[in-house]
Amino acid sequence: MTNEELKQYISALFPTVTYDETGEFLNILIASTELKPLIKTLRYEDDLKFNFLFCLTCIDWKTNLMMVYHLISKTHKHIVVIKAKIADVVKPEIETVCDIYQTANFHEREVYDLFGVNFKNHPDMRRLLLDESWEGYPLRKNYVDENMITI
Amino acid sequence: MGSSALILLLIVGIAFSVGGILISKWFAKSSASKVKGEPYECGIPTTGTSWIQFNVGYYLFALIFLIFDVELVFMYPWAVAVKKIGMVGLVEIVIFMFILFMGLLYAWKKGALKWM
Amino acid sequence: MSLLGEDYTTEEGEFVINIGPQHPSTHGVLHLKVWLDGETIKKVQPHLGYIHRSIEKMSESLSYRNFIYATSRMDYLSAHINNQACALCVEKGLQIEAPPRAQMIRIILAELTRLASHQLWWGCTGLDLGAVSPFFYAFREREAILEIMEETCGARLTQNFCVPGGIMADIHPNFQKRTKDVLKQIKSKFQEYDDVLTGNVIFENRNKNVGFLTAEDAISFGCTGPMARGSGVSCDVRKWFPYDGYDKVQFDEVLGKEGDCFSRYMVRMNEMKQSVSIIEQLIDNIPEGDFQAKTKMVLKLPKGEFYQRVETARGELGVFIVSDGAASPYRIKYRSPNFSNLSALDHVARGYKIGDLVAIMSTIDLIIPDVDR
Amino acid sequence: MNLLLTISFSSVASGIHNWLVSTIPNELLAKSVEMVIAGICLLLFLVPLCFILGYMERKVAGFMQMRYGPNRVGPYGSLQIVADTVKLVMKEGLTPTGSDKFLFNLAPVIMVVTCMLVLAPIAFAKDFQIWDINIGVLYVSAISSLAVIGILMAGWSSYNKYSLLGAMRSGAQIVSYELSVGLSLISIVILTGSLKMSDIVMSQETGWWIIRGHIPVIISFVIFVIASTAEINRAPFDLAEAEQELTAGFHTEYAGMKFAMFLLAEYINLFIVSAIAATLFLGGWMPFHIGHWQEFNHIMDFVPSSLWFLGKTFFIIFIIMQFRWTFPRLRVDQLLTLEWKYLLPISMVNTILVTVMAIMGWHF
Amino acid sequence: MFLTDYIRTVYKGVRSLLTGMKTTGYYFTHARKEIKTEEYPDNRATLTMFDRFKGEVVMPHDENNEHRCTGCQACEIACPNGTIKIITKQELQPDGKKKKAIDTFVYHLELCTMCNLCVVACPSDAIKMAQTFEHSVYDKKQLKKVLNNPGSKIMEGVE
Structure with missing residues (x-):
C-alpha cells in the first residue's frame, strides 16, 4: 500500500490520528491511550499486516516523552512509524505491545530502564541493563550523573 | 611378586x-574468606541448595546395565573354555546372546534407551 | 507467548543454575539463569548489563563526526559495518552521497568484515561443542583478513575507517593483491571446513533437530540476520533496502528451511561463499575518483529523524538519529541485531538439554557488547 | 649386546630379592624393604610417565592446531609440565565451605588408588609384570569400574551444581561403556582361552591378534578404543567435565594438588587403557612376528621388548589424543544412544563371530 | 530395511570421523610447514608494523627541533574522548607582534582509542600516528605524554 492509501485506511478507523510525512517514512501521531488498538489493527488486518516491529524506542522532548514504534510488513513491504506522546513526564505510563510483538518485551524493558516509562500489563517490568538499585533514568535529558568525570 | 603387589x-x-x-599444604599459602569458600557458579551466588534429588534419567540405564553386566560376568568362564568345548559352546552362547539381544530390543522398543 | 505471564521467582526444590557471566561458552559476559529439570531446560532468563556503557547517551554529547568511533565497540566483530551504518545515516541527514569509489571500498571492507566475523563464529561453534582444532583453522584465515584491515585501515578490529561522506583514506596500494590472495586461500579451505566440522557425524547430530525457531516466531521476536534466515525469513537488508551500491552486485540471499541450529549453521557457511563472490566481483572494478565527498568542517543535520539500516554479520543494525538541528545528535538509538536475537533465546532453548543450550547460543552468535551497548 | 639382552627384568628383580634376603636376616623386614624399593621404582616410573603424557598431549594438540605447543620452559618446552606441577603444588588446595569435607578430600585419593591398582597385571616387558594374576582381564575390568565411585564422590561432595550434573552424567556413561569394553575383551579371551595377561601375550608369538583375527578382531579393537575412551572420560566423551557446558564438571571445585591428582589419574588411566589395548590386540611386548619367517622374526627380536610395548601403547595413546583434538563432544543422550544402539549390539554380534572363528580355527 | 539403514548410518558416521581425523592428521604430520605461530617477543627485531597502523599519536620534529603545530586546537575539538589538551602561550615575534603558539601538547594515551580523527582534523599535518604498540607501563601516569619536545619551535612558514 502506498502512504496515501495507508493514511486513508487508518483515518477511517482512527479519526484522531495526525500524520507527518517530512521524514523518509510515514509518521502516525497518536494519543498514548489509543496506541494499543491502533497497533493491534496494524498487526492483524490482512491488508496492513505490519508484523515486524524493528525498532522501539523513546525520545525525551523535555516537556513530554515520545514513544516511537517502527513497523514494517514483511508481506506488503510498507513501513510506518507510530509516535505516541506521553504528557506525564514524572510518572509516564503506556500500554505494552509485547503480547503483539514478542520482541517488544526486551525493548520495553530497556525503555523502562533508561527512560522510566512504565508499560502497563508488561509481564516482567524490571530493569534490564542497569542494577535494580539504580536511581534515575540515564537517557532522560534531566538526568545528572554525579559520578561523571569530565575531562 | 604375587598378591602382595596389591598391598604395595x-x-x-x-x-x-x-x-x-x-x-602442597606445606608449601601453599592459605587464607580463608567467606567468598572463597562459596561454590563456583560463574561468580553468582547459588540459588537454593545444590544437594537436591532430580531426575537425570540414568536410573533406567543403571538397571539395564546391571542385567547385562551380570551376563557379562557369566561369559568370562565360558570364554576361557569355549575353544575346548567346541560346537556345543557356540550353540549355547548363541542362545544366551539371543535372549540377551531380545532383552535389549525389548528395552529399545519400550523406549527405555531414551534419555529422559 | 513463552516469555509472558510467568513469574520468575525460584520455588523450593527447583534446580536453578547460573551460566555466565564467567563461563567458557558465553562469549562475553552474558549471564543466563537456567531452570533445569534433570538436564532439560525449563526456562532461560538472560541477565544483561555487565558491559553497558551507554553509548547512546555518550553520543548525545559528541559531534556527528565523533560519535561514529564508539560504534566500533558495540558489535566489535562487525565494527566496520557499524561505522558504515552511522556514516550512512549522517549522509542521509546531510543529503549527500559518498563517491562511488568510497562506496565500493566500503562494501568490500564490509564483506571482508563479514567473512572475518563468520570465521570467528565458525571456530567458536566448534569450540563450544568441544572441537578445539577448527578454532585455529578459522583463525588462520581470519588473521589474513585482519591483516588487510590493518594495512588499509590501520587497525584490526576497531577500524573507524568510515567518515560521513566517504572513507578516511584511500586504499593501500597492496589492498587489491592482498585481498585476492586471501580470497584464494579462503576458497581453498572451504572443503577443509566441511571435512572437519560440517560433515562430522557428531557435529551434525549435535545441531540437527535442536533449537527450532519457526518463521513466525522469528518475525515476532524481531530476529534478523542468519538467525531469521535460518528459519526461512527473508530479511537481508542488502536485498531489501540496498545501500552503498549493493543493488549493483550479484549475490543470493541465503535462506534456510528447517530453522534448527544446523540450518542456521549452513546459512552462515553459505553466506561466507556469497561474501567471497561479492568481493570477487568488486575487487577489480573499483572506480577511480575521490574517496570522500566534500563536507563542511562542522556537520549539522537538519531538524528531523533519520533511520538507516545495514546488514551486519549478525543481522539488521538500525541507526535512528533524532536531530534538533544542533551539531550533535539529540537522541541516537541503535537497533542492535543481537538484542532482538537474544530475546528469542528462551523461546528457542526450552525443552532442550543443557548441552544443546551451548549449540543454540553459538548458532545465534551473540556479541554481548552489542546487546548491552 | 647379547649380555644386555639376556638380563631380563625378572632376573634383576630376583637378584635384588636374593640379595635382600641374604643380607637382612629378618624375612619380614627384607620383604618390606623390597616393597619400599618397588614402590619407589613404581613412582619413578609413573610420575615421569604422566609428565611425558602431559607434554605429549600439549605437543600433539599444538601441532594439530598449527602451533608449537609448549616451547619456553626447557628444551622444546619439555619442562613445561614440571613447571605446572610446581605451580600446582604451590596452590592452595581449597575445600569449599559447603562441601562434605571428608568425601571431598577422599575422592582424589580414590581416583589415584583405583588407577594404581589396575597397573598390577600389565605386562610392561618380557618377564616384567607386577602381578601376573591368572584372571588378569577380569581383574582389569573389575577394578577400572571403581573409578566411577571417585567421580561420583567428587561431584556430589563439592556442593556445586555443575559438579553434580557432571557426576551424574559420568555415572550413566562409565557404567554403560563398561559393557562394550567387557565384550571386546572377551573376544580376545575366546581366542586365547586364558585370562592371564602373560598367556595372552604369548599366544601372539606367531602374529598379533589384530592381524590373525581378521575383521572381527579389528572391529572389537575399534570398539575397545572407542569405549575405553569413554570409560576414562576423555573427549569426545568428556561429558563429566564438559568445559563449555559445566565449566569443569565434577572437578570444578578442586584446586592445587587435589586437582593434580585428577589429572594424574586421567593420564595413568589413559596409559592403562592403551596398554591393555596394546597387550590384547597388538601383542603387548611381543615383537612383530610373521608366522614361520625365522630370520625376520629374529631381527625383530633384537628390539627390546619394553620398546615394543611402549611403542604400541603410545601409538594408541596418540590415536586417543587425536580423537580429543578433532571431534566435537557428544550430547548426553547421544552418548548413551551410541553405546546401547550401536556399540553394544555390534559387539554382541561380533563376539559370536569371533567364537565361530575360534572354534572353526579360521584365524591364522 | 532397518538393517541396511543401520549399516549405512554406521558406515557414514565412521567415514565422516575418519575424514576429520585425516585433516588433523595432515596438520600433525605437516607441522613444520603449517605452523603459523609468530613468536612475538623473539621476533621483535624483524617485526614490522604496517605503515598505517595506528599505535599512538606523535608529533614529528625535524633536525632543528621544529614541529608544525600552530596550536589551532582542531585536534582537541576533533577528539571524542578528550585525549588531547593543548596549552597555548603568546609568543613574541621578531617584528614585535604577539603570536599564539603551543606551550605543551598533552596527550593522554590511556584515553586514546586510536580513531585517527585528530590526525585527519589537523590542518598543518603536525601530528601523525606512530606504529609503536608496546604501551604497557607500571604507572598509569606515565601514559600522559607531552608531544612537543622541550624548547621546540614551530617550523618556518607553517600557518
Whole structure:
C-alpha cells in the first residue's frame, strides 16, 4: 500500500490520528491511550499486516516523552512509524505491545530502564541493563550523573 | 611378586596422593574468606541448595546395565573354555546372546534407551 | 507467548543454575539463569548489563563526526559495518552521497568484515561443542583478513575507517593483491571446513533437530540476520533496502528451511561463499575518483529523524538519529541485531538439554557488547 | 649386546630379592624393604610417565592446531609440565565451605588408588609384570569400574551444581561403556582361552591378534578404543567435565594438588587403557612376528621388548589424543544412544563371530 | 530395511570421523610447514608494523627541533574522548607582534582509542600516528605524554 492509501485506511478507523510525512517514512501521531488498538489493527488486518516491529524506542522532548514504534510488513513491504506522546513526564505510563510483538518485551524493558516509562500489563517490568538499585533514568535529558568525570 | 603387589600398589597409591596433598599444604599459602569458600557458579551466588534429588534419567540405564553386566560376568568362564568345548559352546552362547539381544530390543522398543 | 505471564521467582526444590557471566561458552559476559529439570531446560532468563556503557547517551554529547568511533565497540566483530551504518545515516541527514569509489571500498571492507566475523563464529561453534582444532583453522584465515584491515585501515578490529561522506583514506596500494590472495586461500579451505566440522557425524547430530525457531516466531521476536534466515525469513537488508551500491552486485540471499541450529549453521557457511563472490566481483572494478565527498568542517543535520539500516554479520543494525538541528545528535538509538536475537533465546532453548543450550547460543552468535551497548 | 639382552627384568628383580634376603636376616623386614624399593621404582616410573603424557598431549594438540605447543620452559618446552606441577603444588588446595569435607578430600585419593591398582597385571616387558594374576582381564575390568565411585564422590561432595550434573552424567556413561569394553575383551579371551595377561601375550608369538583375527578382531579393537575412551572420560566423551557446558564438571571445585591428582589419574588411566589395548590386540611386548619367517622374526627380536610395548601403547595413546583434538563432544543422550544402539549390539554380534572363528580355527 | 539403514548410518558416521581425523592428521604430520605461530617477543627485531597502523599519536620534529603545530586546537575539538589538551602561550615575534603558539601538547594515551580523527582534523599535518604498540607501563601516569619536545619551535612558514 502506498502512504496515501495507508493514511486513508487508518483515518477511517482512527479519526484522531495526525500524520507527518517530512521524514523518509510515514509518521502516525497518536494519543498514548489509543496506541494499543491502533497497533493491534496494524498487526492483524490482512491488508496492513505490519508484523515486524524493528525498532522501539523513546525520545525525551523535555516537556513530554515520545514513544516511537517502527513497523514494517514483511508481506506488503510498507513501513510506518507510530509516535505516541506521553504528557506525564514524572510518572509516564503506556500500554505494552509485547503480547503483539514478542520482541517488544526486551525493548520495553530497556525503555523502562533508561527512560522510566512504565508499560502497563508488561509481564516482567524490571530493569534490564542497569542494577535494580539504580536511581534515575540515564537517557532522560534531566538526568545528572554525579559520578561523571569530565575531562 | 604375587598378591602382595596389591598391598604395595594400594600403599603407593595412598601414600602418593595423600602425600602430594599434604606436601602442597606445606608449601601453599592459605587464607580463608567467606567468598572463597562459596561454590563456583560463574561468580553468582547459588540459588537454593545444590544437594537436591532430580531426575537425570540414568536410573533406567543403571538397571539395564546391571542385567547385562551380570551376563557379562557369566561369559568370562565360558570364554576361557569355549575353544575346548567346541560346537556345543557356540550353540549355547548363541542362545544366551539371543535372549540377551531380545532383552535389549525389548528395552529399545519400550523406549527405555531414551534419555529422559 | 513463552516469555509472558510467568513469574520468575525460584520455588523450593527447583534446580536453578547460573551460566555466565564467567563461563567458557558465553562469549562475553552474558549471564543466563537456567531452570533445569534433570538436564532439560525449563526456562532461560538472560541477565544483561555487565558491559553497558551507554553509548547512546555518550553520543548525545559528541559531534556527528565523533560519535561514529564508539560504534566500533558495540558489535566489535562487525565494527566496520557499524561505522558504515552511522556514516550512512549522517549522509542521509546531510543529503549527500559518498563517491562511488568510497562506496565500493566500503562494501568490500564490509564483506571482508563479514567473512572475518563468520570465521570467528565458525571456530567458536566448534569450540563450544568441544572441537578445539577448527578454532585455529578459522583463525588462520581470519588473521589474513585482519591483516588487510590493518594495512588499509590501520587497525584490526576497531577500524573507524568510515567518515560521513566517504572513507578516511584511500586504499593501500597492496589492498587489491592482498585481498585476492586471501580470497584464494579462503576458497581453498572451504572443503577443509566441511571435512572437519560440517560433515562430522557428531557435529551434525549435535545441531540437527535442536533449537527450532519457526518463521513466525522469528518475525515476532524481531530476529534478523542468519538467525531469521535460518528459519526461512527473508530479511537481508542488502536485498531489501540496498545501500552503498549493493543493488549493483550479484549475490543470493541465503535462506534456510528447517530453522534448527544446523540450518542456521549452513546459512552462515553459505553466506561466507556469497561474501567471497561479492568481493570477487568488486575487487577489480573499483572506480577511480575521490574517496570522500566534500563536507563542511562542522556537520549539522537538519531538524528531523533519520533511520538507516545495514546488514551486519549478525543481522539488521538500525541507526535512528533524532536531530534538533544542533551539531550533535539529540537522541541516537541503535537497533542492535543481537538484542532482538537474544530475546528469542528462551523461546528457542526450552525443552532442550543443557548441552544443546551451548549449540543454540553459538548458532545465534551473540556479541554481548552489542546487546548491552 | 647379547649380555644386555639376556638380563631380563625378572632376573634383576630376583637378584635384588636374593640379595635382600641374604643380607637382612629378618624375612619380614627384607620383604618390606623390597616393597619400599618397588614402590619407589613404581613412582619413578609413573610420575615421569604422566609428565611425558602431559607434554605429549600439549605437543600433539599444538601441532594439530598449527602451533608449537609448549616451547619456553626447557628444551622444546619439555619442562613445561614440571613447571605446572610446581605451580600446582604451590596452590592452595581449597575445600569449599559447603562441601562434605571428608568425601571431598577422599575422592582424589580414590581416583589415584583405583588407577594404581589396575597397573598390577600389565605386562610392561618380557618377564616384567607386577602381578601376573591368572584372571588378569577380569581383574582389569573389575577394578577400572571403581573409578566411577571417585567421580561420583567428587561431584556430589563439592556442593556445586555443575559438579553434580557432571557426576551424574559420568555415572550413566562409565557404567554403560563398561559393557562394550567387557565384550571386546572377551573376544580376545575366546581366542586365547586364558585370562592371564602373560598367556595372552604369548599366544601372539606367531602374529598379533589384530592381524590373525581378521575383521572381527579389528572391529572389537575399534570398539575397545572407542569405549575405553569413554570409560576414562576423555573427549569426545568428556561429558563429566564438559568445559563449555559445566565449566569443569565434577572437578570444578578442586584446586592445587587435589586437582593434580585428577589429572594424574586421567593420564595413568589413559596409559592403562592403551596398554591393555596394546597387550590384547597388538601383542603387548611381543615383537612383530610373521608366522614361520625365522630370520625376520629374529631381527625383530633384537628390539627390546619394553620398546615394543611402549611403542604400541603410545601409538594408541596418540590415536586417543587425536580423537580429543578433532571431534566435537557428544550430547548426553547421544552418548548413551551410541553405546546401547550401536556399540553394544555390534559387539554382541561380533563376539559370536569371533567364537565361530575360534572354534572353526579360521584365524591364522 | 532397518538393517541396511543401520549399516549405512554406521558406515557414514565412521567415514565422516575418519575424514576429520585425516585433516588433523595432515596438520600433525605437516607441522613444520603449517605452523603459523609468530613468536612475538623473539621476533621483535624483524617485526614490522604496517605503515598505517595506528599505535599512538606523535608529533614529528625535524633536525632543528621544529614541529608544525600552530596550536589551532582542531585536534582537541576533533577528539571524542578528550585525549588531547593543548596549552597555548603568546609568543613574541621578531617584528614585535604577539603570536599564539603551543606551550605543551598533552596527550593522554590511556584515553586514546586510536580513531585517527585528530590526525585527519589537523590542518598543518603536525601530528601523525606512530606504529609503536608496546604501551604497557607500571604507572598509569606515565601514559600522559607531552608531544612537543622541550624548547621546540614551530617550523618556518607553517600557518
